[in-house]
Amino acid sequence: MNRVLRLIGWRLLAGAGVLWGAATLSFLVIQFTPGDPAQAIVGGENAAPTPEVIAQVTREYGLDRPWYEQYLSHLGRVLHGDLGTSYRLHEPVTQAIGEQAGATVELALAAAVVALTLSVAVALATARRRRWVRGAASGAELLVASTPSFWLGILLLTVFSFGLRILPATGSHGFRSLILPAFALALPIAGVLGHVLREALEEVLEEPFIVSARTRGLADLTVRLRHALRHALTPLVTMSGYWVGALLGGAVITETLFTRQGIGRLLISAVDAKDLPVVLGVVLLSAGIYVLVNLVVDLLYLVIDPRLREVPAAAGRVVEGAA
Amino acid sequence: MTAVLRVENLRIGFGAGTVVDGISFEVRRGECLALVGESGSGKSVTARTLVGLTGDGATVRADALTFDGRDLTRLRERDWRAIRGGRIGFVLQDALVSLDPLRRVGKEIDEVLAAHTPLSRRARAERIAELLAQVGVPEPGLRARQLPHELSGGLRQRALIATAIAGEPELIIADEPTTALDVTVQAQVLDLLAKLKSEDRSLLIISHDLAVVSRLADRVAVMKDGRIVEQGPVHQVLRAPAHDYTRSLLAAIPAEHTKGTRLSGTPAPPGERRPPGDVVIRVDAVTKSFRGPDGVARQAVRDVSFTLRAAETVGIVGESGSGKTTTARIALGLTEPDSGSVQVGGQAWSEVTGRDRRALRRSVQVVYQDPLASFDPRYTVAKVLDEALAVAAVPRERRRDRAVELLELVGLDARHLPRRPLQLSGGQRQRVAVARALAPRPAVIVCDEPVSALDVSVQAQVLDLLDDVQRRTGVAYLFISHDLGVVHHACDRVLVMKDGQVVEQGPVETVFTSPEHPYTRELIAAIPRLTAA
Numbered sequence: 001m002n003r004v005l006r007l008i009g010w011r012l013l014a015g016a017g018v019l020w021g022a023a024t025l026s027f028l029v030i031q032f033t034p035g036d037p038a039q040a041i042v043g044g045e046n047a048a049p050t051p052e053v054i055a056q057v058t059r060e061y062g063l064d065r066p067w068y069e070q071y072l073s074h075l076g077r078v079l080h081g082d083l084g085t086s087y088r089l090h091e092p093v094t095q096a097i098g099e100q101a102g103a104t105v106e107l108a109l110a111a112a113v114v115a116l117t118l119s120v121a122v123a124l125a126t127a128r129r130r131r132w133v134r135g136a137a138s139g140a141e142l143l144v145a146s147t148p149s150f151w152l153g154i155l156l157l158t159v160f161s162f163g164l165r166i167l168p169a170t171g172s173h174g175f176r177s178l179i180l181p182a183f184a185l186a187l188p189i190a191g192v193l194g195h196v197l198r199e200a201l202e203e204v205l206e207e208p209f210i211v212s213a214r215t216r217g218l219a220d221l222t223v224r225l226r227h228a229l230r231h232a233l234t235p236l237v238t239m240s241g242y243w244v245g246a247l248l249g250g251a252v253i254t255e256t257l258f259t260r261q262g263i264g265r266l267l268i269s270a271v272d273a274k275d276l277p278v279v280l281g282v283v284l285l286s287a288g289i290y291v292l293v294n295l296v297v298d299l300l301y302l303v304i305d306p307r308l309r310e311v312p313a314a315a316g317r318v319v320e321g322a323a
Numbered sequence: 324m325t326a327v328l329r330v331e332n333l334r335i336g337f338g339a340g341t342v343v344d345g346i347s348f349e350v351r352r353g354e355c356l357a358l359v360g361e362s363g364s365g366k367s368v369t370a371r372t373l374v375g376l377t378g379d380g381a382t383v384r385a386d387a388l389t390f391d392g393r394d395l396t397r398l399r400e401r402d403w404r405a406i407r408g409g410r411i412g413f414v415l416q417d418a419l420v421s422l423d424p425l426r427r428v429g430k431e432i433d434e435v436l437a438a439h440t441p442l443s444r445r446a447r448a449e450r451i452a453e454l455l456a457q458v459g460v461p462e463p464g465l466r467a468r469q470l471p472h473e474l475s476g477g478l479r480q481r482a483l484i485a486t487a488i489a490g491e492p493e494l495i496i497a498d499e500p501t502t503a504l505d506v507t508v509q510a511q512v513l514d515l516l517a518k519l520k521s522e523d524r525s526l527l528i529i530s531h532d533l534a535v536v537s538r539l540a541d542r543v544a545v546m547k548d549g550r551i552v553e554q555g556p557v558h559q560v561l562r563a564p565a566h567d568y569t570r571s572l573l574a575a576i577p578a579e580h581t582k583g584t585r586l587s588g589t590p591a592p593p594g595e596r597r598p599p600g601d602v603v604i605r606v607d608a609v610t611k612s613f614r615g616p617d618g619v620a621r622q623a624v625r626d627v628s629f630t631l632r633a634a635e636t637v638g639i640v641g642e643s644g645s646g647k648t649t650t651a652r653i654a655l656g657l658t659e660p661d662s663g664s665v666q667v668g669g670q671a672w673s674e675v676t677g678r679d680r681r682a683l684r685r686s687v688q689v690v691y692q693d694p695l696a697s698f699d700p701r702y703t704v705a706k707v708l709d710e711a712l713a714v715a716a717v718p719r720e721r722r723r724d725r726a727v728e729l730l731e732l733v734g735l736d737a738r739h740l741p742r743r744p745l746q747l748s749g750g751q752r753q754r755v756a757v758a759r760a761l762a763p764r765p766a767v768i769v770c771d772e773p774v775s776a777l778d779v780s781v782q783a784q785v786l787d788l789l790d791d792v793q794r795r796t797g798v799a800y801l802f803i804s805h806d807l808g809v810v811h812h813a814c815d816r817v818l819v820m821k822d823g824q825v826v827e828q829g830p831v832e833t834v835f836t837s838p839e840h841p842y843t844r845e846l847i848a849a850i851p852r853l854t855a856a
Binding site for chain 2: 128207208209211212213214215216217218219220226227230231304305306307
């Protein structure tokens with residue numbers, strides 16, 4: 001168990017490093033962005049403030065102090081959870097993000113559940129089956145994996161909202177409005193995950209311990225669920241960097257397409273308005289999510305493979321039987 | 324006695340190929356039948372067919388295939404599930420890969436109990452401990468909660484056997500149940516299987532090892548190319564084999580009485596064996612510790628000394644973890660000893676660096692257990708040898724001729740040059756490995772379990788080959804093996820290792836006929852011998 005705690009400790013330390021890097025980077029971006037930050041604060045390129053206003057803003061935001069003082073106070077603010085004030089919305093960035101985060105989390109989680117359920121179910125059902133079954137599943141996966149999610153979204157909208165009229169096309173309230181965006185976001189990911197999972201399952205199903213389990217009189221589904229699936233999950237976990245990235249990146253597009261609230265749309269409008277604090281706040285948030293996901297992934301490995309919980313297996317550790 | 328299992332004219336094919344071609348046998352109640360054959364003989368596929376797990380795309384036909392009077396060819400999947408584990412127990416070889424590495428040992432047994440007995444969860448937990456105790460696992464309560472890799476090879480195999488007997492089957496099928504085990508552990512597992520048989524169960528043992536079988540079986544069926552060539556009581560088949568193939572199999576088993584003779588039935592090359600020459604390797608009091616993951620240093624090799632002379636074969640025997648391989652790596656200069664020294668041709672590994680060290684490396688070559696793993700699968704034989712000859716500084720224009728010479732030395736020829744490892748048989752691969760080792764004209768070849776992965780008839784050819792090469796070139800062998808029969812046959816002197824120490828060394832005859840150390844005596848007593856039970 002010590003090993004687990006040590007691992008968590010190291011991960012948190014490394015995570016702090018990553019966040020510090022992201023905070024520093026965001027500071028540098030602000031420093032080296034062409035143009036006067038004070039100009040952006042008072043309303044962007046088109047505003048025509050008086051020199052007095054500029055001077056006041058410069059003093060207020062500490063823009064006249066040396067860079068290292070600004071850097072330290074920037075880090076200090078980030079440490080206190082203060083990500084600055086949005087130039088455009090004139091409210092704290094944390095508040096702007098907080099208002100939108102719920103909808104995105106909802107969408108990402110729903111999509112993750114859909115992607116995992118679909119890929120696990122399809123892989124379990126089709127691994128090491130007849131050639132045409134595997135071929136069909138593999139083809140479908142390739143198709144959805146290579147379809148851009150906005151195109152898939154438009155397709156879903158056309159069929160289910162405009163055609164069949166059974167699901168709403170827009171909005172971010174209620175379960176029904178979540179279904180189409182969640183599938184649009186999940187399907188390409190499910191395609192990739194399903195493919196990886198089936199390959200892994202097919203490899204595991206050849207192992208002697210699977211034959212061994214079958215000779216005990218277990219049903220095929222039991223063998224797959226109880227013995228094979230756990231082994232096949234490892235590559236899925238390893239790929240979590242990919243699919244968490246795909247979920248976050250895909251959310252931006254999906255939210256825009258389905259005119260949902262969320263971080264994605266916040267980010268796009270912030271980029272449009274050159275609202276740097278908001279953009280950087282989202283960057284910092286993404287970095288934080290990656291750190292968290294990596295920690296969870298490492299812990300998941302330990303859950304899946306109990307051999308990793310102890311000291312790595314070595315000849316000296318084998319318990320010799322006194323027989 | 325009534326037949327529990329009756330097989331008549333069983334034919335198994337995959338696609339157009341036939342792997343089992345009309346075999347018939349029966350297993351009677353309380354009896355042990357052994358199905359013996361080399362790889363590819365169809366014995367394992369026969370065993371799997373008996374539990375309905377022949378594999379994808381197989382066609383199974385038989386005039387009769389009955390278990391306890393039931394026709395197995397007519398069973399549906401659901402009927403099979405009641406038979407597998409419940410009425411026929413199955414033990415596969417090497418429990419490290421036959422038990423789910425991610426599940427606790429007790430869970431695997433529990434699975435059988437849940438499927439085939441009406442026991443409650445609590446009653447099953449008690450039964451698991453009982454079963455583990457029954458197969459001789461100490462501290463069964465603790466072991467049930469451990470993962471397969473936390474158990475030693477012997478305990479794992481016992482746990483696997485416990486899963487096979489948990490459903491109280493009438494018939495146990497064991498496919499190579501002792502192949503991956505050390506000799507003393509193998510003896511214990513064979514005793515356990517014998518005990519199970521005495522409890523009125525029937526046993527079907529699948530094995531390539533006639534000696535193992537002779538300890539356990541009442542009757543033997545010898546398989547070759549999908550047919551049973553000979554079948555009868557053990558003592559009859561082993562003492563007076565009727566078929567040529569059985570005779571050649573028996574003759575190919577290396578042991579005490581085969582020393583100095585040919586195993587493969589081919590004539591010996593002309594000329595006497597050379598007497599041992601100058602010392603080529605001198606290992607002096609080497610010690611090596613490895614720090615374990617728990618931070619505690621563990622001595623893998625302790626104060627080991629020996630010499631090896633030209634044209635001499637010195638064997639190192641010992642069970643897994645005894646330090647054999649570390650000793651070999653130190654002799655090869657691949658592992659630096661903590662103390663002590665190794666001299667090759669009068670030069671110590673510790674005194675040479677850079678170019679000189681590489682030159683010294685050429686004079687000590689190695690042949691490993693699994694030649695497939697030690698070749699790049701994309702290289703042709705020509706490229707494998709060319710590379711070895713280039714390292715040995717043979718000029719480019721001479722290399723092809725030299726490669727053919729080397730191949731002829733190991734009983735192959737120029738036709739094998741364009742082949743890749745997968746296009747060669749196991750025996751041919753090991754011949755190429757020997758040819759590669761000979762490329763720089765080494766003084767010593769370290770043979771690390773060189774025949775462990777081979778069938779007995781191929782093993783016989785490779786052992787004969789090593790002898791031929793030694794007679795022709797005077798190369799010395801450091802021969803590492805867990806198989807005492809092979810060591811007895813092939814070596815002049817032997818070191819017996821246990822826990823990193825040499826407990827006994829001397830001429831093979833002396834060590835094997837009058838062992839002094841108790842451990843050596845235990846090892847020798849555990850050697851499966853070809854004596855009819």
